Amino acid sequence: MAMNSILNSDDIKKALDVFKAVDSFDHKRFFEMVGLKAKSADDVKKAFYVLDADNSGFIEEEELKFVLKHFATDGRDLTDKETKAFLQAADKDGDGKIGAAEFTALVRE
Template sequence: MSSILNADDIKKALDAFKAADSFDHKKFFEMVGLKAKSAEDVRKAFHVLDADNSGFIEEEELKFVLKGFATNGRDLTDKETKAFLNAADKDGDGKIGVEGEQ
């Protein structure tokens, strides 16, 4: 992920959401600089987070999304994972496709 995003930005974003149930995906992606990246860079980041290379980020992968940005990232709580999935799963299939909201 550090080849796509600035390592300092990633650390600051992870530090901002250390507390359980504090994660806000929109703020996080803005803080790491992903919102300002090209569609190609967003796709690259998506593929890093898609651990099983299925073309989707499923709920189980989403729980570990912060670890995709840094190995010391915490796991999302079940509440955070479900809220993130509900916000990003535009077609209601229980997973996030590469074209979903990032």
């Protein structure tokens, strides 16, 4: 499943354009801009499974680095600083990875 089957392609492109600059990524603003924040819990869960590239049931730090590429192939890689900030914002139980419930809570913030 691709993100453009869950979200509007134009919204994805606009959001990726806004966050092109290095160290500019803001997950809250990004999720709002792509329309994920307004989606149903079921659609947010579908997005989680797209981002869980290794199908482990978690989004690990290495997967977070490439999160924008899952929205569009021309998305940039997140910097280490952005990746760590994203992980810290979502990882509420401190296990170093993001579960489906943590991801849903992060999107809804």
